[in-house]
Amino acid sequence: MSTEVRVPTLGESVTEATVATWFKKPGDSVAVDEMLCELETDKVTVEVPSPVAGKLAELVAAEGDTVGVDALLATIAEHGDAGPEEVTPKGEEKSGQKPEQKSAPAKAEAQSVDIMVPTLGESVTEATVSTWFKKTGDKVEADEMLCELETDKVSVEVPAPAAGVLGEILAKEGDTVEAGGKLATMSRGGEGQPDSVAAGTPETTEHPGGRGDQGGKDVEDAPSAKKLMAEKGVSRDDVTATGKDGRVMKEDVLNALSSGAKASSSPAPAPRAPAPAADADREERVKMTRLRQTIAKRLKDSQNTAAMLTTYNEVDMTEVMALRNEYKDLFQKKHGVKLGFMSFFTKACVHALKEVPEVNAEIDGTDVVYKNFVHMGIAAGTPTGLVVPVIRDADAMSFATIEKSIAEMGAKARDGKLSMAEMQGGTFTISNGGVYGSLMSSPILNPPQSGILGMHKIQDRPMAINGKVEIRPMMYLALSYDHRIVDGKGAVTFLVRVKEALEDPRRLLMDL
Template sequence: MATEIRVPTLGESVTEATIAQWFKKPGDAINVDEPIVELETDKVTVEVPAPVSGTLQEILVKEGDTVEVGALLGQISEGAGGAKTAPAAKAEAAPAASAKSAETVDVVVPSAGESVTEAEVGEWMVKVGDMVKADDILVELETDKAAQEIPAPAAGKIVEIAVKTGTTVHPGELLCRIAAGEGAAAATAAPAKAPSAAKGDGGMPPAPSAAKMMAESGISAAQVEGTGKRGQVLKGDVMAAISGGATQQTSAPAPAVTVRAPSAPSDEVREERVRMTKLRQTIARRLKDAQNTAAMLTTYNEVDMGPVMELRKQYKDLFEKKHNVKLGFMGFFTKAVCHALKEIPAVNAEIDGTDIIYKNYCHVGVAVGTDKGLVVPVVRDADQMSIAEIEKKIAEFGRKARDGKLGLDEMQGGTFTISNGGVYGSLMSSPILNAPQSGILGMHKIQERPMVVNGQIVARPMMYLALSYDHRIVDGKEAVTFLVRVKESLEDIQRLVLDL
């Protein structure tokens, strides 16, 4: 009697999944509730357990295939599967040592989202022969939207690395193979080998530029405190260590290096060539496409930040105590933008061929700078949220961006973007549109300037605002009116409270 294995219900809004990995192959004995296959959706990863004990009779879909909820994945022949061991013919054909580690686990490129069809292989954290534990990070993949760490699905020994750093791969392609069994026991008993002797405390090897500078300076990774992701040593860390007094090691002689000594240092020696990440390539392409496609224009204004600053000063402690999040400026700006978008809907629209799509909702993107590049997570339905809810969501995005944990679904679907260059000290700039959106607001540094108020010259905390817009869909009058509405909401903060 055969029992069907089908895709389970994965959630109210999830209709399909990708086959990430089969844990069993046809002919394998399985026990009831033992994981058989791993499915990946755009929100979660799900293991499908065996509904009965028996033998896996048939696999109907391959790893990397996309299937709908309820689709047939395979079949189990019911019987004494749990007690069944490997077939005798296989046991005789392999030596005893091989029988312990006969199972080889393929690590493949996971599906990264509906709009992501390829990724670039980043730095490998392991090499062939290394022992790894389950969930140890093997390699980092870079897509055009984010970086994704690939963990080991099982403990064992790395027996093959199928692709090199810099290779472009697609979902379902083989990355490496792990021999489980004998290697699993060894990996559990002892930590995995470091792929390099110069790793930071967090297990990440130094960045190439940092490794080169350490070699030239004669200092070790132990003398440098890494500030990168998971303790990775960056070039700036090495420079800081050198300026802080780190000296060349004397415990062992430095390896002999043949160095040409020209009379004057050549430019080539002082240059550094690094591979552009997939994310950086995409940022460059999208920004240039926006310039080439949209009739982009920028209008400027300035806002007196005094009322907002006074409100923050008065209520920031009470606000943080009640909502467990700090009261920043982004909540006020996001609410002010939502008010203005409702009045000037063209700034919240986009062009699709010869059509204009007006969005009757406000999904506001908030630009966040990371060591990998610029990402823009989206606060969905910001117009329906309170300032406290907006601040919590932005704080959550900030933490995820720093840790590289932002999901692709969290960076899609924005209708308008806010970019805050003021956190870096920018006094004025012209932001570039985040296509296909028609508007982006640039915030800048708050600086006291002499202003005339009621006939008197007084120092006021002023901020320049910049609205870049697509002149194909937004007229100058609409753009100026939009920016004036943002200014009025912030200078008369009661307008936000009273929804005026």
Template sequence: MATEIRVPTLGESVTEATIGTWLKKKGDTVSADEPLVELETDKVTLEVPAPAAGTLSEIVANEGDTVEVDALLGSIEAEGAGGGSAGNGASGGGAKAKAETTSASAKKDDAGKAANGGGSGKGSGKMVDVPVPAAGESVTSATVGEVFKKVGDEVKMDEPLLELETDKAAQEVPSPAAGVVRELLVEQGQDVEVGELLLRIEEGATGGSAGASHEKGEPATPNGPGETPSPREGGEKKGGTDMPPAPSAKKMMEEKNVSSDQVVGSGKRGQVLKGDVMDAVNRASPSSPAEEPKVQARAKSSDEDSSREERVKMTRLRQTIAKRLKGAQNTAAMLTTYNEVDMKPVMDLRAKYKELFEKKHGVKLGFMGFFTKAVTHALKEVPAVNAEIDGTDIIYKNFAHIGVAVGTDRGLVVPVVRDADAMSIAGVEKEINRLGKAARDGQLSMADMQGGTFTISNGGVYGSLLSSPILNAPQSGILGMHKIQERPVAIKGEVVIRPMMYLAVSYDHRIVDGKEAVTFLVRVKEVLEDPERLVLDL
């Protein structure tokens, strides 16, 4: 029985791809999940794995063909299917072929064990692959961060193996099995794509059984001693790539008369993709709307200064922060309005109930619970601050997912308190406490940081007295909290000392008018200076 090989789902906005390289030819024996063919889209190159074990009996789509999602690529004939009913002679031949296949398979397994440093004697011998996990619809690649295990190390089920940094968060990859690390195929700082193999674990094995090369912590490769890995196995030239341009990219380069030195490849192992060629064409066209301003080259430091400088590559997260913040400035008509709030009522309320609150809810009563509820209260009155622009449409959100900016050693992240408008202050404090701890420990999931409709940034914890926060696109508003400082203020004709805080709200003037922004900030101020308004919904 034949199993069809079809084009997988490529992402929400991607409906077609170009056949890149067939990694197997017709008649080859394939294992389940073994890569068969590379597909190229404008953004990424991905491998299509075998849906079943057997023989590649048919190839329908050829290299360079453009195919749509779910299009037929080929088919696999299951092992042992066909040719077994043509008499005893045929049956005998089939048995002989099967025996030869089994023998070859056994040799292959023996060779694999030798490359992996030998068996442990206590393990099952089963190799468990650990690939790059999916990290969300819009995330297709990551950078290898800290590697916690080396070849020959024992690992437990769910024990962290290494850390992956995406443009939104850092996440640990847990071990899918207990055993020993036999192959480590990546290193710190290496870029990898979703589904790419990171390492292999021999399930059930114990330590101390790795070969000499593994004892030195060197990753095993399928190549023998002294052999150079092929480009597919990571044998990329330093400072360049052995990968030819993708067929779709090569075709566009010829059509647009673009040379290879004008294009920077963003694909796997530096391969030039169709999207890279499009970017190069846009950069070369002065009238192109996609053209980005050129960044001037940095002036070279003097010999004396350069010897005391340290050059460190930006993390993927830091690069994304830079792009998003600059993108917000370039896109939104950003404006900031300011006010100040007397924090005495909230501070008095905290002092009165903090012990009882912590005893009942198991979490401390902080300021963020009050500010989050004050914001959700004000958003109900001024919905434009909780909306976003999509082309020529305005999308109003009838819910409040409040992002809380958290500074970590990796950079700024914004976990989201979902449906904060439906929570109590205790519920908000519990969720903020959970998200803050996860952010500091690098345990935030993609779901924790998606879907925010408004953001609160607290620069006051670092001593900031006043600042203008930058929008977290595509949101239309962000509130900046600052340091509480005792200042003389006039109240009912008398000068008194009060704990005051400056507040700032930055907003997108394309969608939020000045009157709405000021009204929003005044409502936040009023609720904080008179917390009973939250109870009475005033």
């Protein structure tokens, strides 16, 4: 009996992944829950375990292929199943076969691959096929552009999911197609046909800068690692590989960057747009990472969807800083974690969200969904882009638990080890641009949330206190909110309550 291995659910708003590494090859025996391969999304790395014990029969998706949720990755022949063909031990003869007869070598069969309409964006359900760049029978390379679709918002290019030959074109130029519909078919592999990496066949072509050599064996580095090395100008020689057979993983590149790896003296050349000769040698073109593409798309979608508005206030940080300085040593001694400002801001936001619940709600169609809990998103910068890990049930946490959770999530974010579950379900977000020196900014909403608080740099400023000018440590606060659900009164009230709680932290203890 054969068992299929499919792409697992990748998480909220994530519809595709790249096959980064196969840990097994066809013919290898596998145990239940043994890791078969690793997928990379624009947010995290996902490991795919074996659902059964048996023998890996066929790899359907090769390393570097882009696959959708529930796509077929491989098949496993369970123990006791000889597979599609009976294997005859060397020297033995099948019944009825003469000794002098030799089986003809099996011909590689072409694999049919569907070319589908990609996700077109929020609220966009259909598109028009504007141009086909290829015709039936043309050979195509993986990621080569096949056609262009036009929606009422943007143009969408459709790349080839693998190398092969374009088959039947089902949607002609001018046809209207729905999201998820089939555009065409193509054949991948097979005798005389190109293939990105034939299933079950190790790739032997040397790729400059992308392979290591472990005892004469070629090893393909993880695609995300190669991309990051190219972006950051890091030489492979400066990276310590920890992957299987000496494979460089994305984590290894991040570790090399954090330890101060030198940029490669000869980075991979990047394609250039036409430019004056005097400027051409001073330009560099680098393809956006999938994480950066997703960040760009989500932020733009947020602007296009929400009626976003920002209100501002300022907070005198004198009392919080005094309280922190008084108890920070005792706090760290007892709880084993430093007392920072984020726990105060988290507590203050939780306090304010209880009074103004619409800031902690979201719109679902024509409904408003109020959350009777606070899953606090804490925006964090990483070497590859912005991520927002979520502190779940922050409203039920102590200062110490909040600080420990933030420290743990921050470390995972920097190391690229956040799981999808740890970045989902947030109801409100705090973004601290002050750590980078920002004095004032307007944060963008993290959809489908309706509010985000922007913290900024603490700066001494002259303030009028009881008729006298005093120098006080001041911070500007910014609350961006979705005006479709949050009125101006509610937004201003929320920010005032945060200000009051921080200027007199005793209010947090007494729930005032």
